[in-house]
Amino acid sequence: MSEQDPRLRRAIRGTIHRRLLINALVDPDEAAHHLPGGLRPHVSGEGTVVGCCLLSIDSIRPAGIPARFGSRLRAAAHRISVEWDDDAGTSVGVYVPVRHTDSRPARMLGGRWFPGVHRRATIEVAENEQCLDWLVEPQEDADRFGIHVAASIPSTAPVSPGEPIGGTCLAAAVGLSPDHRGVLEAARMDPDHRVAQLVEIDRIDSQFLAGFVSARPAPSYLMRDVDVRWTPARAPRIRAHEVSA
Structure with a gap:
């Protein structure tokens, strides 16, 4: 996006009710095969962090609009x-x-x-103070990137970004993704805090994670009730891979 692009002046606000970050470590060489040229795997500890981010967001709206006029959504990345x-x-x-x-x-x-291009999915969530269950079912015939995850929430103290994996996934601010033309665009997420709680993944079915033969489990996290501001960011001039199901 150029400096004149009006999207650079747009911002979105909302409150993340739940943000579940399911993580795995993979070999950087394997991760590189899933990236467009110009991007490199970032190494954290003994590998590159890959995973699924499941979001339940309340009061999402353009910045400047009162929260009571916002809407609710669920999303997966x-x-x-x-x-x-x-x-x-x-x-x-x-x-x-x-x-x-x-x-x-x-x-x-x-x-x-x-x-942020989004595909259509049905997303079902069941939760209480001890566990979470998310089911993401894509609604396009050729889309196989569904997710089913069950997680337990131990009674442990919250953690802040610090250790290599937590620091990587909780502190990440800029997300790059292909637009409708396949060109990378970027959005920046600025939460009012990055405190999270460790969770135990009891079950994970993900075609995306199954595509990494070197994947091994890594610490996963849950963030709750976080006020967030999203703004467009400047992306490197890279054309992304076409992602198939």
Whole structure:
């Protein structure tokens, strides 16, 4: 996006009710095969973090609009931790090849009015204080990137980004993803805190994660009740891979 692109002046606000980050570590060489040229796997500890981000968001609306006029949505994103070179040096963020949502406005506006193309999905959530169960069922015939995850929430103290994996996935601010033309666009997420709780993944069915033969489990996290501001960011001039089911 150029400096004149009006999307650079747009912002979205909302409150993340739940953000479940399911993580795995993979060999960087394997992760590189899933990235467009110009992006490199970011190494955290003994590998590159990949995973699924499941979101339940309340009061999402353009910045400046009162929260009571916002809407609710659920979304899912598949992520790979990456780095790239820009004028400031080396930047770190996540590459998001595929997103899903149950929100029609998000599908209509994503990749047009604001960065982030979303595919259509049915998303069901069951939760209590001890466990979470998410089911993401894509609604396009050729789309096989569904997710079913069950997680337990131990009675442990919250954690802040610190250790390599938590620091990578919780502190990541910029997400890169292909627009409707296949060109990378970027969005920045600025939450009012990055405190999270460790969770235990009891079950995970994900075609995306199953595509990494070197994947092994890594710490996963749950964030709750976070006020967030999203803004478009400057993306490297890279054409992304076409992502198939």
